[in-house]
Amino acid sequence: MADKHSEVLFGLYDDEVDLLDAVKQANADHLEIMDVLTPFPVHGLDPLLGLEESRLHIAGFIYGALGTMTAFGFMTWVFTRDWPIIFGGKPYWSVPAFIPITFELTVLFCAIGITVTFYTICGLAPGKTPDILDDRITDDKFCLAFKTNGQSSEQISKLKNFFSRTGASEVHNKVI
């Protein structure tokens, strides 16, 4: 999702409280945050970063509705047009019998659709190696990253100064 060859300066924090304080400080200093990466969802981070509510659930609803219509429409077609069979003396178009399968396909379409959409948004796919700043951000480190493409050494030292002020345990440079 990032441009090719982003120069990234990132700090690693040991605690989410330090991270939240750092984000607040960055906002106060008008620093442009590239991304924040955490091993688990941190409460209160989204509003600080000014992130909008995800629209993934709208996609989920559409996939689900598609699943409902597929299941119901297909069974209706099969049992009334294509291959009508009488089961236990019940009518061909036995709606109650369709409900469980309709439910299952709704869930299935929604789950698969939402997963594929999410992977696509995040630029993930089987066989693709994601650009990870540091392996430990999936474990116990909280990462705050700035993009430093074309920035002067003065600006970069200002960012480093910011990291040391806000208590980052490590600061690294990486090109991804």
Added chain:
Amino acid sequence: MHQFIFTGRQKSVLLGFMVLGLLCMGLTWAVDDPFHTRFWTNLLHNTVFFTGIAFIALFVYSAWMTAYAGWHTVVKRIFEGFSLYMVVGLVLMLIIAGGTWFHYHHLYHWAAEGIADPTSDHYDRILAGKSSFLNKSWYTFGSVGFLAVWTFFAFRIRSMSIAEDNAGTADYAHHQKLKRIVAIFLPIAAFTSAAAIWQWVMSIDAHWYSTMFAWYATASWFIAMMSLTILTVIFLKGKGYLEEVTGEHLHDLGKWLFAISIFWTYLWFSQFMLIWYANVGEETVYFQIRRDDYPVLFYGNLIINFVLPFLILMRNSTKRKYGTLVFMSVLLLFGHWVDFFLMIKPGALHTALEAMEHMGTAVGDAAAAHDHGHALAGDHGGHGAHHAIPPGFKMPGLLEIGTFLGFLASFLYFSLNQFTKASLISKNDPYLAESLHHHT
């Protein structure tokens, strides 16, 4: 503000509605058939509905405490207040249970004299087979005994919780003790509530049974209780209380409203589905009478209690906004009241009409008696395949609505009165801090 003050104005409004409810009940009695079926079904309907709300409030309170839940601690006093209403339900159920002995009413077919006696002309082979459970003694024991046990737990838990407020210690000894009490209550409640629902509601359609019915009715209670909780929380917040309750807590209460609505739908459908799929034709009678004679309520029930909450409460924002939450809570409270209407009225009417025919009371006389109530109740004059459905059965009429409002007012009066007796936010609960910082 942690100390709720029950103002004189609130009291008089609620008392006014209670008087309205009593007037409606009196009026129902006056325009009723010789057996006063409409009056007794209304009494049973509202008693079961509001006692159930009180019971389920205590049940979820216990379940959450046992599950180490902490988010609800800021609203736990609301559940405590609700749960004590069971003492009112106890008195009302005592009247209804007494009615089976003294023939005040003909709500239950199985309560007829000689139902299990082959020489009697009331003999019914199926009900004779069920008579070891469906009999007056069990009904009385179930209604009064079970309710008394629940009420005992409600008062015990409430007093422990207040004691924690006043004398809570750092080792949370009160909470440990409370946890033991609620853990004892849970299994007792689970078994007895099912039996109580079979007796109070399911046995109205005495020939019919469903193993899912207890779950189904309990889910209905649960949603009604959650609706009432949300409305009470928003009312109290509007008065400046419960400042600690944030959108996060309302979001979780809204989630329960949504989730249990889906659960209710699953049971509503599966109850029929199992009977239909297994070709148990004789058990479809319960659904046939409701679909054919009460189509508006039957399908309306599904739309109000499933389609609307499913589509409206699915979004994140609707579970956090007062407007949508209040709208859905009012709708679902009424919707599940109508759900109980549909569980109780058709079967009770059938039993009463049969009894009248049996006793030689001309049905024509009864129908004439109903004409008085015709205009009042706004009956739609529907004619089933077998007989005209009198007012107050086909649709909830004005008298039913009035009775409902009276009961609702008494429930709220009772609960608000309980809120004055302790701080609205419990003080020494070990989960209080978790609840104050709750974030979804």
